[in-house]
Amino acid sequence: MSSQQVAKSGVVIVGGGLAAANTAETLRSLGYELPITIISEEPTLPYERPPLSKEFLLGKKEIDDAIAHDAAWYQHHNVTVVLGERVTEIDRSAHTVTLALGTVLPYDTLVLATGARSRTLPDTEAQQLTLRRVEDAQYIREQIPHGGQAVIVGAGWIGLEVASSARQQGMEVTVIAPGKVPLGKIMGERIGEHFAELHRKHGVELKMETKVTGVLEKAGQITGLATSAGDVQADRILIAIGAVPNTELAEAAGLEVDNGVVTDASLRTSDPDILAAGDVANAEHLTLGRLRVEHWDNAIRQGKLAAQTIMGTGEQYDWQPYFFTDQFDLGMEYVGHADASAEVVVRGDMAAGEFIVFWLSEGIVKAAMNVNIWDVNDDLRALIGRKIDRSGLENPDIPLTKL
Template sequence: MSSVVVIGAGLAAAKVVEALREGDFDGSITLVGAEDHPPYERPGLSKDYLAGTKSADTLRVHEPQWYAAHDIEMRYADPATAIDRQAQRVTLASGEELAYDWLVLATGAQPRLLDLPGADLDGVVTLRSIEDSTRLRAALTRQARLVIIGGGWIGLEVAAAARNAGCEVTVLERESLPLYAVLGPTMSGYFADLHRKHGVDLRTEVRVESIEGADGQITGVRTSEGTIPADLVLVGVGAIPDTELAQAAGLDVDRGVVTDEHLRTSDQHILAAGDVARARHTSLGELRVEHWDNAIRQGKLAAYTILGRDESFDWQPYFFTDQYDLGMEYVGHAGADDQAIVRGDLESGAFIVFWVRDGVVRAAMNVNIWDVNDDLRAIVGSEVASDRLKDESIPLAELAASA
């Protein structure tokens, strides 16, 4: 009887084991996690759970009893410490050893930390786990003065939640605009204006020099522009794929665990999925995608590969965000140098944006316009004239059908 061990009890891992059982895999499955929780979804940590509108139970991928009902062995708070590829065994922190025929690495990513004086003070936090979000949520209810280092998606979502809670919020971004590398000047400028209109002190092209404190507690953040008072500092400067196990086992690692389009690593008995995987996309090349949708899809794809199904990493990346009264979905993979074409009126707060390179639509975003993402997904990757993309008299479904 075949055995599967999945390391990393997050969303991708949960989707691996779910798809295996749905695909009638009748071998043994063991899910190994470092956290003392069943797998849960992380988007809510910077959105509705952080805002206090949803409970921790709503974040679960499955109810706790689902795993026993589907004959999944669980190892909570007992992280894997070593992989013996020759013997095909995994050693856990407790000393237990697990044999595998297939191993799936879904170890995720860890927040990037700051190498600055004061970075270890109490009150300097990151946001990756439910415990991180719970601590931050409690601080927001106290209306703490919050300084956020980094103007990426996590930083801006937390800024929105903090402002809605009545906190004084400063966001420090080293680039000229937040999200510039992802959205380019038009839409990164839009998000900058959105936060400033809601009272965020957004400072760009600023260098953080140290985090200051007294008696072990934060008092402020010193920057190239002076010191900003703070009770709490969130570090949101990106994440690093958790490749330590893979590297120690001698797998091919390059800014993530390198895989083919079926999520196989350099060892044909080991797959990688989710945030940790730098996978070969069938049309976009090597990608490492840190988004909810990708964790779900790659988790399923890893299971399909184990089940012998010939499926590949071929979908367009997708993510979403909620900030203040803005809800947005994005599909595709564009960059700052791509041309942004707006369909509609930015001032209205409801519009669509396409990013185009060499006549090809690379990505699309719907802002406060719903039930159009399937059409946008169909348009991405095709050649569509700019004037047709802008023309609201042409239905999106027609553009999608002709793509």
């Protein structure tokens, strides 16, 4: 498309992830007939990110398996997808976006689905390996068979999943993190320690309560880390210390931004003709307050909600957050939203590896997690927000549907 061409107004979606794909899909399913354009900086059609740190690294899936829709789907549904291109400016008064190559596109409604980028270590210009995009995962997958020592900075979901994938393929793996246990800020000390023991059992070395204080560099590459526990050398170093929402476009356009693009419960920003969805959206939840959620399920659901808002169907952000993980022989699903300080109640035998966890606040179930027990997550979702006696939650002889 040349800089002189101007498309008919319709919906323009900035970003190429699952939120973007589901916005387009839902718009067409609801009968939206005007043009839809997706603009993505990535060269790959919108895809699911969870396999990047799990099945793809293990060689069990290819990137094509994670693509939300193939090119034929977009063509058949009259959705224009512009890959490898960046939006540089939003002109709210003119209702246009400008691309890096100079193309100007008008919009009736703009959807910001710009996602997030990996947080990196400060105070160094050396290249840092992170895992966010296809090319990152492809590079890590190519390096794992070479073996050697991998050091992962960060004991969150990405760090632990990559540790599991690399260790299962023979790499020596060390995880460095400042917290007392992995996932402590999310799940509390007891459940965090269970994940720690899982990794130790499979040969991962955990250096907890350890801070990175600097990097060891050679020829612009990080060869090791200076830490509060001493220097650490490695053949491969992955930085997995969280993500930063991509809010620059929104900020430059004068939209309200606070840990993401601020939206109401319908995903409308401070400009009613601009919506935000997915990792970048700090949205008002009807019961949980303001949330910015970086999970696969939320990107799908918010993409659908953005389309519903455009079509005026009246839905709002009211679902409980959901995510899952697979690490070694542990698979789990989590639903809800709880503070790590919440009371923890366990049903089943943690040592046996099959159990359910509930997080309670003032006796009310705020979140639940099923570990290696399947087809119960919908039952757990139904318990969120209810006040349930602890003895009933702990008792596996009482069916979840009877609580």
